Amino acid sequence: MNLLNLEFFFILCGLLLAGLAVRIALDPVHPKRWGSALFWALLAVVFAGGKSLPTVVVGYGVLVMVVLAALRQVEPPHFALRDQAGLDASASRLGNLLLGPVLLVPAVAVVGGWLLGEIHWGSVNLVEGRSVSQIALGLGCVLAVGWALRVTRERPITVVDEGGRLLQLVSWTLILPPMLAALGGIFAKAGVGEVIAQGVAAALPVQSPLVAVVAYCAGMALFTILLGNAFAAFPIITLGVGLPFIVKAHGGDPAIMGALGMLSGYCGTLVTPMAANFNLVPVRLLELKDDHAVIKAQAPFAAAIWIFNVVVMYLCVYRFGR
Amino acid sequence: MIKLLGILLVAVGFAFRVNTLLVVLVGGVATGLIAGFSFNELMAMIGQFFVEQRSLTLPVILMVPVIGLLEKHGLQEHVASLMRRTRAATAGRVAWIYQVLRGLTSMVGINLGNHASMVRPLVVPMAEGASPPAAGEAGDPARAAIRAHAAAAENVGNFFSDDIIVAVGALLLIKGFFETAGVEVAMRDLKLWGVPTALWVIVVGGWRYRRLDARLAAMKPKDGA
Numbered sequence: 001m002n003l004l005n006l007e008f009f010f011i012l013c014g015l016l017l018a019g020l021a022v023r024i025a026l027d028p029v030h031p032k033r034w035g036s037a038l039f040w041a042l043l044a045v046v047f048a049g050g051k052s053l054p055t056v057v058v059g060y061g062v063l064v065m066v067v068l069a070a071l072r073q074v075e076p077p078h079f080a081l082r083d084q085a086g087l088d089a090s091a092s093r094l095g096n097l098l099l100g101p102v103l104l105v106p107a108v109a110v111v112g113g114w115l116l117g118e119i120h121w122g123s124v125n126l127v128e129g130r131s132v133s134q135i136a137l138g139l140g141c142v143l144a145v146g147w148a149l150r151v152t153r154e155r156p157i158t159v160v161d162e163g164g165r166l167l168q169l170v171s172w173t174l175i176l177p178p179m180l181a182a183l184g185g186i187f188a189k190a191g192v193g194e195v196i197a198q199g200v201a202a203a204l205p206v207q208s209p210l211v212a213v214v215a216y217c218a219g220m221a222l223f224t225i226l227l228g229n230a231f232a233a234f235p236i237i238t239l240g241v242g243l244p245f246i247v248k249a250h251g252g253d254p255a256i257m258g259a260l261g262m263l264s265g266y267c268g269t270l271v272t273p274m275a276a277n278f279n280l281v282p283v284r285l286l287e288l289k290d291d292h293a294v295i296k297a298q299a300p301f302a303a304a305i306w307i308f309n310v311v312v313m314y315l316c317v318y319r320f321g322r
Numbered sequence: 323m324i325k326l327l328g329i330l331l332v333a334v335g336f337a338f339r340v341n342t343l344l345v346v347l348v349g350g351v352a353t354g355l356i357a358g359f360s361f362n363e364l365m366a367m368i369g370q371f372f373v374e375q376r377s378l379t380l381p382v383i384l385m386v387p388v389i390g391l392l393e394k395h396g397l398q399e400h401v402a403s404l405m406r407r408t409r410a411a412t413a414g415r416v417a418w419i420y421q422v423l424r425g426l427t428s429m430v431g432i433n434l435g436n437h438a439s440m441v442r443p444l445v446v447p448m449a450e451g452a453s454p455p456a457a458g459e460a461g462d463p464a465r466a467a468i469r470a471h472a473a474a475a476e477n478v479g480n481f482f483s484d485d486i487i488v489a490v491g492a493l494l495l496i497k498g499f500f501e502t503a504g505v506e507v508a509m510r511d512l513k514l515w516g517v518p519t520a521l522w523v524i525v526v527g528g529w530r531y532r533r534l535d536a537r538l539a540a541m542k543p544k545d546g547a
Binding site: 006009010012013016017046047050051053054055056057058059060061062063065066067069070082087088089090091092094095096098099101102105106109110113131133134137138141142144145148149151152154158159160161162163164165166167170172173174175176177178179180181182183185186187189190191192195196226230231234235238239243247253254255256258259260262263266269270273274276277278279280281282283285286287288289290291293294296297298300301304305308309312316 | 325326328329332333336339341342343344346347349350353354356357359362364365366367368369370371372373374375376377378379380381382383384385386387388389390391392393394395396397398399400401403432433434435437438439440441442443444446462466467469470471472473474476477478480481482492493495496499500503505506507508511512513514515516518519522523526527529530
């Protein structure tokens with residue numbers, strides 16, 4: 001038995017989202033009042049009640065959220081600009097007190113990640129073992145909200161207003177990461193990966209050791225770009241291209257191939273909109289205008305790192321190991 | 323081959339900048355229908371995967387109230403004023419140091435933060451404090467460049483130094499996969515062969531963030547002009 005599990009934090013999120021939905025519904029000047037309120041209310045229900053609702057109901061709820069977003073019914077209101085002089089004055093008055101709650105979050109996440117899993121009374125655990133790091137992060141955030149309320153002397157309802165303000169900036173991008181996970185799941189069930197791996201192997205002259213390395217690393221990057229997830233690409237491309245051609249045909253070392261192959265996949269992650277939580281959510285969170293600003297900044301990184309991986313793999317995979 | 327229609331739809335949708343959520347939904351439903359699932363089965367599948375993966379958004383939803391409260395009381399202004407006192411700091415150096423720090427900590431399996439908990443409240447105000455963009459719309463290009471690179475520092479630091487010392491995610495997956503495929507690999511070798519790339523990304527970061535500083539310097543209006 002666990003005293004604290006991830007569901008507790010999902011319910012907290014649900015409460016915050018529900019509060020946001022109510023605030024929007026009560027705001028007569030919100031440009032997309034009812035569409036936005038419905039979107040956040042549905043998300044609140046899915047978050048808090050996801051485990052107990054029938055999956056098909058959640059699915060249709062998600063469908064409605066997607067349609068609302070596609071019809072541009074989920075938009076942030078025009079937030080009034082803040083008074084800069086007041087912000088500066090408050091910054092110099094509160095000073096480093098403002099940093100405390102921000103730094104508390106990683107501190108609790110790290111220390112909690114080590115310790116929380118160890119605490120138990122007989123068969124009663126404090127936290128659920130497999131999600132200990134996420135629970136520690138959640139706990140850090142909850143404590144930090146309490147501390148931030150003390151430092152700023154705000155009323156608790158401000159949590160909904162200020163948190164909601166940022167959530168509305170992130171907007172529907174927030175549900176992209178789980179949506180993409182669902183897409184990846186459907187692709188896997190439909191057997192899309194096998195078709196691609198066969199295509200790569202059939203189209204390229206993988207008889208040459210160099211071409212095999214390039215095809216494997218390119219396959220990892222491209223498939224990661226398509227799926228948005230290197231972990232999903234790895235088994236498919238390694239089974240379809242890596243093992244038969246690099247390891248079996250040319251006697252390459254699987255450990256070197258696997259380590260550098262996964263890192264080549266990450267280069268794909270850097271440049272794909274399918275990796276929404278890394279590349280699209282930050283665009284909204286940092287209030288950037290260009291949806292692809294983060295991807296554009298990362299493209300030179302991806303190219304330089306990918307080429308390096310190919311060179312190191314080619315120079316080492318047939319020479320070292322085993 | 324027809325199974326790839328879903329991927330094609332997604333690619334075309336992205337190319338024409340159709341709403342990303344809609345593209346993903348249509349791509350998934352098309353692929354599923356072709357594979358012989360009914361619409362209701364697909365909705366149930368989407369619901370199930372969505373609920374299982376809710377935790378992906380947990381760090382953002384739980385963190386935004388903290389940031390929002392503190393920003394209302396001048397968090398960004400305070401961090402920026404700290405950086406203005408540090409003369410050697412530039413936006414590029416701040417991003418580079420964060421990337422290295424993020425990499426070193428993720429090497430031992432520590433997750434220092436993410437875009438919500440570190441980049442928006444700390445890294446961006448530090449970088450913008452070190453290389454202040456012009457006020458108002460004139461500073462927009464500089465601000466966008468700084469923020470995009472701060473986000474990049476988080477991602478690059480996070481990805482390429484994965485579990486080199488303490489194996490957690492990726493390496494366990496690789497080892498597990500090879501075991502199922504009947505190939506023997508040692509965890510020690512997997513860790514060792516991640517090191518060259520982990521060092522290389524520090525060099526690449528040095529290059530990119532130096533370019534960022536050069537671009538920011540070029541954007542700045544000359545003194546007295």
